[in-house]
Amino acid sequence: MRKYLFLLLVPILFSIALQGNVRDIIKPEAPVSKTVRFSIFSAIDYKSPSYKNSKAQVLLSIWKYKNGNPELVWSQIVNEGGLKNYPAEENALFREININNVKERSERLVAGYKIIYNTKGSELSYEKGYLVPEGQEIKELPVSL
DSSP states (O other), X not given: OHHHHXXXXXXXXXXXXXXXXXXXXXXXXXXXXXXXXXXXXXXXXXXXXXXXXXXXXXXXXXXXEETTEEEEEEEEEEOOSBGGGSOBGGGOEEEEEEEEEEOTTTEEEEEEEEEEEEETTEEEEEEEEEEEOTTOOEEEEEEEO
16 A cells, blocks of 8 residues: 555655746746836035045946846946036936846846945945846836935
8 A cells, every 4th residue: 555655656746846847848938028227316416526526436237046046147337437427316327228038937137236436545335236026027226326
């Protein structure tokens, strides 16, 4: 009796172990396209003389994670020079990036930015990253300096 029970359990356990692979064989996942929109702007007025020699760089990037392994898909540096050169929110700089062939079940898309401030030789930076949710085609990302 145990022998027959064992013979029944083996295929069941095997199918559970391969559930993800079997699902992809029966109904393959259709890749989708995702769009990330960065809007880069100055949150405050940097026209004061105290910001005269202050500069900023913005590093934009999009990463694809599959099984916990990151892959850089796209990156760009926005360097307008001085802080005063970055526009106000109503005139923001825009970057719109389309990423094709994203498999939402097995891959995660993360969009982020790093801002590097440089004032009189001192550097300060900070980073933020955002997950592009499953089922959402467009992710808006405001980058305020």
